[in-house]
Amino acid sequence: MSRNLEEAKFSVISDINKIFKENNYPILPIDENPIQGDISIICFPGAQALKKSPQEVAKNVSEMIYDIELIKETFVVKAFCNIVLDWELLSEDIFADINLSEYGRGVSKANSILLEHTSANATGPFHMGRARNPIIGDSVSRLLKYYGYKVSTEYYVNDTGRQAATVAYGIKNFKGGDSNKQDHRLVECYRQASEALKSDENIKSKIYKKMELIESGDKEALMEVKEAAEMMLSGMKSSLKRLNAEADSYFHESDLILDGSVNVVIKSLKKSNICAEEKGAFYLNLEGKNIAGRNQKFFFTRNNGLSLYTTRDIAYHLNKFTRFNKALNILGEDHKLQSNLLNIALEELDSNKPDNLFYSFVNLPGGKMSTRAGRVVYLDDMMDQIVGASLERLKEVDMSDNQKRLLSEKIGIGSLRYNVLKVQPEKGFTFSIDDALSIQGDSAPFAMYSHARMSSILRKYGESIPDFKLESDLVESEIELIRTMARWPKTVESAVDKFAIHIIPNYVHQLSSKFNNFYRDCKVIGDTNEALRINLVNTSKRILFDALDILGIEAPDRM
RNA sequence: GGGCCUGUAGCCUAGCCUGGAAGGGCGUCUGGCUUCUAACCAGAAGAUCCAGGGUUCGAAUCCCUGCAGGCCCGCCA
Numbered sequence: 001m002s003r004n005l006e007e008a009k010f011s012v013i014s015d016i017n018k019i020f021k022e023n024n025y026p027i028l029p030i031d032e033n034p035i036q037g038d039i040s041i042i043c044f045p046g047a048q049a050l051k052k053s054p055q056e057v058a059k060n061v062s063e064m065i066y067d068i069e070l071i072k073e074t075f076v077v078k079a080f081c082n083i084v085l086d087w088e089l090l091s092e093d094i095f096a097d098i099n100l101s102e103y104g105r106g107v108s109k110a111n112s113i114l115l116e117h118t119s120a121n122a123t124g125p126f127h128m129g130r131a132r133n134p135i136i137g138d139s140v141s142r143l144l145k146y147y148g149y150k151v152s153t154e155y156y157v158n159d160t161g162r163q164a165a166t167v168a169y170g171i172k173n174f175k176g177g178d179s180n181k182q183d184h185r186l187v188e189c190y191r192q193a194s195e196a197l198k199s200d201e202n203i204k205s206k207i208y209k210k211m212e213l214i215e216s217g218d219k220e221a222l223m224e225v226k227e228a229a230e231m232m233l234s235g236m237k238s239s240l241k242r243l244n245a246e247a248d249s250y251f252h253e254s255d256l257i258l259d260g261s262v263n264v265v266i267k268s269l270k271k272s273n274i275c276a277e278e279k280g281a282f283y284l285n286l287e288g289k290n291i292a293g294r295n296q297k298f299f300f301t302r303n304n305g306l307s308l309y310t311t312r313d314i315a316y317h318l319n320k321f322t323r324f325n326k327a328l329n330i331l332g333e334d335h336k337l338q339s340n341l342l343n344i345a346l347e348e349l350d351s352n353k354p355d356n357l358f359y360s361f362v363n364l365p366g367g368k369m370s371t372r373a374g375r376v377v378y379l380d381d382m383m384d385q386i387v388g389a390s391l392e393r394l395k396e397v398d399m400s401d402n403q404k405r406l407l408s409e410k411i412g413i414g415s416l417r418y419n420v421l422k423v424q425p426e427k428g429f430t431f432s433i434d435d436a437l438s439i440q441g442d443s444a445p446f447a448m449y450s451h452a453r454m455s456s457i458l459r460k461y462g463e464s465i466p467d468f469k470l471e472s473d474l475v476e477s478e479i480e481l482i483r484t485m486a487r488w489p490k491t492v493e494s495a496v497d498k499f500a501i502h503i504i505p506n507y508v509h510q511l512s513s514k515f516n517n518f519y520r521d522c523k524v525i526g527d528t529n530e531a532l533r534i535n536l537v538n539t540s541k542r543i544l545f546d547a548l549d550i551l552g553i554e555a556p557d558r559m
Numbered sequence: 560g561g562g563c564c565u566g567u568a569g570c571c572u573a574g575c576c577u578g579g580a581a582g583g584g585c586g587u588c589u590g591g592c593u594u595c596u597a598a599c600c601a602g603a604a605g606a607u608c609c610a611g612g613g614u615u616c617g618a619a620u621c622c623c624u625g626c627a628g629g630c631c632c633g634c635c636a
Contacts, residue, residue: 031580080579166634293631299633304634338631367627428565443598519596558596
């Protein structure tokens with residue numbers, strides 16, 4: 001009989017409940033992932049009814065159940081009756097399951113998902129605060145794909161409005177900086193144009209005139225901002241590429257004006273019965289909608305009848321749902337209200353609504369990250385630094401310079417991603433370069449190193465993975481490793497459930513750590529259990545590789 | 560004024576949805592490389608789980624009230 005761990009636990013638990021019933025015992029709560037053992041029966045609640053102390057109940061329970069099939073032993077700690085399963089019996093079955101090449105992957109789903117991430121305004125290089133978005137977005141998309149969804153990622157390019165017009169004006173009229181990276185060079189144009197906008201009425205009116213042309217659908221003006229945004233974006237895209245997080249497609253806001261879909265939105269929203277008008281500008285009246293704050297009017301046109309950012313966002317989402325069944329947005333927490341408003345509008349238009357994953361902002365020690373105040377750590381600089389630090393660590397390793405360069409890139413970028421991903425998105429964090437550069441313990445290099453050890457063993461073994469038979473008792477660290485591997489599919493499932501990507505790094509660390517314990521205790525090559533242990537190494541390696549891949553981290557075979 | 564999020568050892572963090580025995584990591588101290596890779600491993604010290612109240616046999620977890628920090632409340636994007 002083949003069974004995975006879930007099924008084994010289920011069978012044991014139903015046997016336990018059967019025994020409770022037969023003996024007229026109250027049904028006691030059961031912890032399926034206890035601190036000690038594989039299953040734990042919590043005996044506090046039965047105490048009163050049975051007129052016994054919780055400890056006595058636990059002892060009693062342990063005597064009642066110890067000969068259930070698959071239970072190897074039971075031991076009582078306080079009021080917990082802990083059960084250890086018979087891993088000698090189970091491991092072959094569980095292993096057969098783990099050995100399947102699709103182990104952990106979800107079955108292919110019918111739904112297609114458009115995952116929008118990053119969508120930073122094309123006004124200059126990414127800073128670390130913004131970098132949380134592509135890293136989370138890219139990894140969540142990998143996670144959802146692993147689980148069986150068809151996922152496509154998209155970057156929404158805000159190339160209309162004042163900022164975009166200012167960028168276009170700046171690129172046309174000012175000289176850039178001297179960096180050889182496009183976005184770092186062009187951001188100087190934008191800075192100067194922004195300054196001029198503030199101090200020079202003439203330039204201000206030029207930019208605002210351009211803005212109006214853009215919003216009214218003037219083709220030439222639209223092409224101009226679109227091209228300017230493209231220029232800036234080309235530099236930003238190369239940062240994303242280095243981060244291993246480039247989007248599959250880029251959607252230009254300007255196209256929504258160009259193709260008239262914004263006007264369709266305005267027309268439809270005007271038919272809504274919560275639509276009202278004030279001095280020529282139209283809005284949805286939100287009174288009674290339980291939306292936060294002082295402002296109960298959600299404007300979707302200016303008094304000149306032209307669209308606002310939100311209006312175009314509505315059009316964008318309608319567009320998304322013509323292409324995909326579902327939409328998921330990765331957004332900074334500052335977009336929460338905005339997204340509520342969007343949802344209300346979509347509801348008025350009878351449209352589907354997107355799911356959202358919000359993340360908190362990244363601070364620097366001492367306060368907010370702000371480009372304007374010059375308190376800023378650029379993503380590009382951070383990647384250089386962390387890759388440099390990784391290269392430094394490889395100094396003594398016997399490898400060609402080129403190999404070291406490639407490897408340090410993987411390690412550095414992996415560390416950066418891991419550090420961002422291991423924290424719950426809704427938790428704000430203060431970005432410390434020192435912490436980011438500290439790459440031991442719960443980090444990408446720890447996992448990568450474990451993976452390299454696995455590869456090394458298999459490389460030395462040199463033959464194809466053998467069949468195995470259990471010839472002696474498993475040692476504790478082997479069981480622990482199997483236990484951890486057995487938890488992988490559940491881990492993926494719960495991460496998908498809540499879009500909780502931080503669960504994956506957590507698992508990666510556990511698996512790596514358990515493997516390192518196994519490595520310490522168990523000689524693989526040349527041992528009497530060689531065949532089994534090669535299998536253990538092989539499956540751990542595959543799971544670790546997959547898990548790291550979800551995080552967008554490349555698992556090296558040597559380091 | 561209002562809404563949302565966060566608060567766990569010196570520092571960072573998991574656990575909170577679905578209540579049951581507080582997990583990791585950094586840093587500190589001690590020890591381990593002629594043995595499949597020491598970016599590793601073992602051991603030690605370190606926690607009024609922000610505060611107070613409630614529900615419960617049982618609360619870091621659920622409810623209420625505070626406190627502290629973040630974000631937001633424009634005919635900007």
